[in-house]
Amino acid sequence: MLKPLRIASYNIHKGMSPLNRRLQLPNMAESLQQLNADVLFLQEVQGRHGQRALRFADWPHEPQHHYLARRLQHRVAYGLNAHYAHGHHGNAILSRFPIQQWCGATLIFLSTVLKAVAYYIVSYSYHAGR
Template sequence: MGENRARADAGGNLSRPGKKQRPWWRRLRRRPAAHPLPSREPAPSPTVCRLRIVSYNIHKGWGPFNRRLTIAEMREALHALGPDLVLLQEVQGVHLGHAQRHPQWPAQPQYQFLADERLPERIYGGNRFHELGHHGNAVLSRFPVQDWANHDVSAHRWESRGILHCAFSLPNGVILHVFCVHLGLRAHWRRQQLERLRELIAALPPQVPVVVGGDFNDWGRDAEELLAVPLGLQDAFTATGRRAPPRTYPARGLAIGRLDRLYVRGGTVRAARVLRGRPWSHLSDHLPLWIEFDVERR
């Protein structure tokens, strides 16, 4: 009896002689699969436009740790969602080096490749330019764009940032204003950029519906204090009952950072999801946000 007793190691874990134990990280329970997205239902009336909106930092088309080119898989995964509006960050417009080294590199700019014919409006704002190409933010849409502008909010020349502002005409006659952002890495840079974003939104009439999404790089809650509260914006996830914005970074393993946000005004959030698990955990270093948003003509 004494020869076969379980022994406790220095960490208090029990083991039996002759039985190899799996490492502790292998014994963790896996996160359950995300709930499927709700089926697309028709809008309740002709005055309501029901939108499926995605915000996604695509990491220039590379998977986590830059080990694998995933841009083709991203396109398939995004189109499977049937989105009406897609806000993209870290979009590679051109990169001559990657195009020469990787046969799978798209011949088109990434925003055009991802849009395909299903999202005919493709607006791109280049922010970082170098000798091999450029990258920035992009917005893809099923609806016609009325106007757009890319605002340079770079804190200095080594970290180029922009706010891409687009106005879309919805089928119910409403003009929806969309802001796609990727903010700086340091807190004082982000505060300056949030102040500029607040100025741009404050210049719009208060009844105009607004969607603001992207990679805020905000490890705290500065965006709520400096942007959302003063302008009457609502975090799309707290609007559905969450206590805080969701964790989206890193995509693989345990997500700890609430870096990606979607804020809305002038409509109703019907559902909100973080797209976890495969394929999303292997496509980029961020997880995408998905919401269903009703905009009504008043």
């Protein structure tokens, strides 16, 4: 019997509430865990942000993609999209299955607009009973 592959995509907005007033990453981890997705595509994942780490006492001591992967017991790959003086953010994939290969690239549109694209290869068993 084939088991469906559960895939979800979510823009975590750097783990923050609207207007960046509260850290919402722990709540997001709980919500993502309830989805029980096999593969999660995450956008706007904060790899590092020195200013927010000082501002919020509960800011994780590890990059957000590692924090979420640990909480969900998934494997992770991260692709940096934007780098600035106090940190960086990008896209991440969290997978219940091994990530065999991944790469990322920045695309330039109209000579000023930067967009990131990522390519992942995940090893997945097509039969129930992982």
